[in-house]
Amino acid sequence: MKRTTALVLAAVLLAAAGCSNADDSNGSSSGGNTPGVTDTEIVVGTHMPLTGPAAAGYSKIAPATKAYFDYVNANGGIHGRKITYKIMDDGYNPANTQQVVRQLVLQDKVFAILNGLGTPTHTGVLDFLKTNRVPDLFVASGSRSWNQPDKYPGTFGFNPDYTVEGKILATYVKENHAGKKVCFLGQDDDFGRDSLAGIEKVVGPVAAKQSYVTTNPNVGPQVGALKAAGCQVVMLATVPGFTALTIGTGAKLGFKPQYVVSNVGSDPTTLAKTLGAAAPLLEGVVAANYLPLANDDANPWIQLYTKVNKEYNAGAEMDNNVVYGMSVAYLFVQSLQAAGKDLTREGIIAAVQKGGFTGPGLVPVRYSDKDHSGYAGQQLTKIAGGKAQFFGKPYRTDDGDGAVEVYDSPAVTPPQNGIPAA
Amino acid sequence: MTVLKDRVTSRMVAPVMRRRLNPFLMVAVGAVLVVVLTYTLPPFRTYQLATIGAYLCVTAGLTVLTGLNGQLSLGHGALMATGAYTLALWQNKFNLLAVGIVVAILVTTVAGLVIGLAAARLRGPYLAGLTLAVAVVVPSVASTFDETFNSDQGLSVILNPPPESMTVEQWQAWLCWGGALVTTLVLALVTRGRFGRDMRAVRDDETAAKLAGISIARTQVWTFVISAACAGLGGALFAVLAQSVSPGAFPLTLSLFLVMAIVIGGLGRLTGAVIGAFLLVALPAVAHEIGEASGSQRLEGNLALTFFGVVLVVVMLAAPGGLASLRLPRSWRARLSRKPAHRAGS
Numbered sequence: 001m002k003r004t005t006a007l008v009l010a011a012v013l014l015a016a017a018g019c020s021n022a023d024d025s026n027g028s029s030s031g032g033n034t035p036g037v038t039d040t041e042i043v044v045g046t047h048m049p050l051t052g053p054a055a056a057g058y059s060k061i062a063p064a065t066k067a068y069f070d071y072v073n074a075n076g077g078i079h080g081r082k083i084t085y086k087i088m089d090d091g092y093n094p095a096n097t098q099q100v101v102r103q104l105v106l107q108d109k110v111f112a113i114l115n116g117l118g119t120p121t122h123t124g125v126l127d128f129l130k131t132n133r134v135p136d137l138f139v140a141s142g143s144r145s146w147n148q149p150d151k152y153p154g155t156f157g158f159n160p161d162y163t164v165e166g167k168i169l170a171t172y173v174k175e176n177h178a179g180k181k182v183c184f185l186g187q188d189d190d191f192g193r194d195s196l197a198g199i200e201k202v203v204g205p206v207a208a209k210q211s212y213v214t215t216n217p218n219v220g221p222q223v224g225a226l227k228a229a230g231c232q233v234v235m236l237a238t239v240p241g242f243t244a245l246t247i248g249t250g251a252k253l254g255f256k257p258q259y260v261v262s263n264v265g266s267d268p269t270t271l272a273k274t275l276g277a278a279a280p281l282l283e284g285v286v287a288a289n290y291l292p293l294a295n296d297d298a299n300p301w302i303q304l305y306t307k308v309n310k311e312y313n314a315g316a317e318m319d320n321n322v323v324y325g326m327s328v329a330y331l332f333v334q335s336l337q338a339a340g341k342d343l344t345r346e347g348i349i350a351a352v353q354k355g356g357f358t359g360p361g362l363v364p365v366r367y368s369d370k371d372h373s374g375y376a377g378q379q380l381t382k383i384a385g386g387k388a389q390f391f392g393k394p395y396r397t398d399d400g401d402g403a404v405e406v407y408d409s410p411a412v413t414p415p416q417n418g419i420p421a422a
Numbered sequence: 423m424t425v426l427k428d429r430v431t432s433r434m435v436a437p438v439m440r441r442r443l444n445p446f447l448m449v450a451v452g453a454v455l456v457v458v459l460t461y462t463l464p465p466f467r468t469y470q471l472a473t474i475g476a477y478l479c480v481t482a483g484l485t486v487l488t489g490l491n492g493q494l495s496l497g498h499g500a501l502m503a504t505g506a507y508t509l510a511l512w513q514n515k516f517n518l519l520a521v522g523i524v525v526a527i528l529v530t531t532v533a534g535l536v537i538g539l540a541a542a543r544l545r546g547p548y549l550a551g552l553t554l555a556v557a558v559v560v561p562s563v564a565s566t567f568d569e570t571f572n573s574d575q576g577l578s579v580i581l582n583p584p585p586e587s588m589t590v591e592q593w594q595a596w597l598c599w600g601g602a603l604v605t606t607l608v609l610a611l612v613t614r615g616r617f618g619r620d621m622r623a624v625r626d627d628e629t630a631a632k633l634a635g636i637s638i639a640r641t642q643v644w645t646f647v648i649s650a651a652c653a654g655l656g657g658a659l660f661a662v663l664a665q666s667v668s669p670g671a672f673p674l675t676l677s678l679f680l681v682m683a684i685v686i687g688g689l690g691r692l693t694g695a696v697i698g699a700f701l702l703v704a705l706p707a708v709a710h711e712i713g714e715a716s717g718s719q720r721l722e723g724n725l726a727l728t729f730f731g732v733v734l735v736v737v738m739l740a741a742p743g744g745l746a747s748l749r750l751p752r753s754w755r756a757r758l759s760r761k762p763a764h765r766a767g768s
Contacts, residue, residue, distance in 0.1 A: 102466055107466035124578065127581075127665060211568075214574055215669065216561070216562070
């Protein structure tokens with residue numbers, strides 16, 4: 001009896017291993033010379049934290065991107081090609097990212113990696129993607145690492161980089177909270193460091209600075225130190241979970257400064273959900289964004305995204321992550337249109353480098369042959385009545401010593417059918 | 423009760439093993455098999471093969487420690503991290519891979535000695551507790567000394583491209599399997615000789631071993647050190663494969679997976695370590711296929727955990743000695759004893 005069970009088990013395991021082999025042959029059946037591109041299909045892949053510590057909020061991005069592609073496919077695709085989006089879960093673990101990106105490139109033969117999420121995760125695959133000449137488009141992070149056209153010619157960022165953002169947020173603080181004690185709490189990596197660098201370029205050295213790591217969900221000591229230092233304005237370079245944690249911990253300690261939060265950690269829907277009954281603490285929080293806000297029903301982009309979301313994303317709750325995912329998809333479709341009918345890897349890189357895309361962003365993307373960073377600036381938001389609202393004008397700046405200037409240009413409306421033309 | 427059972431099995435197993443395998447022959451066959459596979463498999467499968475090799479270094483060392491010496495370690499993930507971080511720091515400073523791997527092994531050996539000295543004084547749940555603490559401390563160390571280890575973001579590893587005559591994946595597979603085969607050969611030789619008998623004697627009955635003139639503490643510390651060196655090598659190879667190191671790559675679940683893998687494979691047997699290393703790569707892949715087929719993207723990250731649990735339960739019910747202990751009718755045995763090794767590569 002035991003033997004039979006063991007045999008069955010061994011057989012099942014081997015069969016399962018066999019199954020995972022079987023798709024080798026299917027994956028590599030691309031017709032033309034460009035991997036992942038046939039006359040009827042373009043295969044692109046991504047790595048995302050669908051599970052694990054960073055999944056909150058971020059796990060909604062890739063499904064939204066896919067939903068927009070499905071919408072485009074239903075309307076005939078691009079140059080007759082339908083877009084297949086392969087989403088791989090890396091759980092925000094760099095070791096898994098290595099694994100899944102290799103699977104996408106070597107086994108599934110994707111045309112490009114689109115919107116891979118995370119600084120630590122994506123940093124590890126830059127060299128691999130470069131060696132295999134895979135376009136690495138619109139990385140979902142604001143690290144400055146993506147903007148190295150000489151070293152990584154195929155890599156392009158999407159988010160405004162954290163230094164740009166820091167400068168813009170600090171400009172708000174300088175203009176509206178002059179003379180107050182400004183402090184900083186940031187993630188202990190490029191995100192926090194780049195952000196602080198930007199802030200200090202504008203307001204000078206901060207009065208107190210603290211850092212946290214995502215693996216330790218207790219910011220009591222840090223918040224306590226900020227309170228003890230008498231901070232009046234606290235600038236946060238935090239992911240959503242830690243924005244909520246900081247604000248909540250602060251309230252518990254009777255510490256209520258003016259919070260100024262990075263875009264990355266400021267989605268009100270995610271924050272309100274995390275804070276639960278304490279959501280009113282979010283009133284007055286200042287942040288910034290470069291895409292339309294999910295709750296702005298009057299915005300034509302949000303109207304388009306809501307429609308696509310309802311039809312192709314099973315009506316997932318609209319939040320800024322959904323808006324983000326669809327904006328990535330829109331920019332990718334624009335790039336495909338610009339690259340033309342004869343799609344090659346070199347072609348799409350050249351098309352993105354040529355730049356000049358206008359879309360949902362409040363400021364333009366910066367792509368050129370010298371610059372591979374994403375959006376050039378942001379506009380400030382404030383939470384009132386549980387909803388974020390834009391105020392003032394969009395700002396634009398660079399990650400160096402350039403001035404923070406107002407970007408004044410009329411907003412672009414989406415095309416009639418919601419799909420960018422060639 | 424269980425102790426008695428262990429004794430019985432160990433008495434039954436040891437002579438059979440000696441008769442069955444010549445370690446040099448097995449390693450030579452393994453090397454040929456790996457070379458053949460690296461030329462026949464598609465690149466991604468070759469990469470997975472390399473990953474199996476890197477895992478094998480660790481599982482082989484762990485199965486000797488736990489299976490042959492009776493010391494449970496839940497902290498091998500941390501030892502891997504030690505090796506990986508050492509290699510990363512070395513590479514970013516000197517960029518000499520071969521020396522770096524040796525340094526990584528040495529540093530991990532020292533770390534293993536320190537932990538081993540403490541571990542030799544502890545038994546059962548206390549030993550598990552100590553090693554568990556080691557596994558948990560990795561992220562804190564990385565964030566406390568963030569100027570060296572760069573906190574959660576970790577370090578990237580500078581590597582020279584491989585010689586032009588081979589692909590990156592082939593190079594990785596050869597490197598990892600080179601390490602793995604040397605590890606298994608050394609372990610096979612060590613566990614066969616007098617030291618192996620000492621280890622088993624200490625595991626089975628400390629008092630009897632002491633009466634026979636064996637130093638309990640020395641045997642335990644040495645076994646831990648050897649096992650740590652293997653983990654250090656495995657960790658260094660993972661750093662090469664991933665071209666980066668970060669605490670997230672060495673979580674507590676990794677340490678637990680390692681223990682589960684050697685138990686499923688067959689505790690105390692090097693063939694069991696091979697099966698375990700294979701499963702560590704194959705089960706998540708299978709989970710991914712199922713997750714993709716089911717259409718739920720969020721399933722796959724969690725499915726691998728479930729999968730390991732279910733396999734562990736089923737194997738323990740069906741074959742308490744692990745997959746390596748399966749005895750099949752003679753006509754089948756010849757076929758299957760080749761099969762796992764072959765499948766391990768594919």
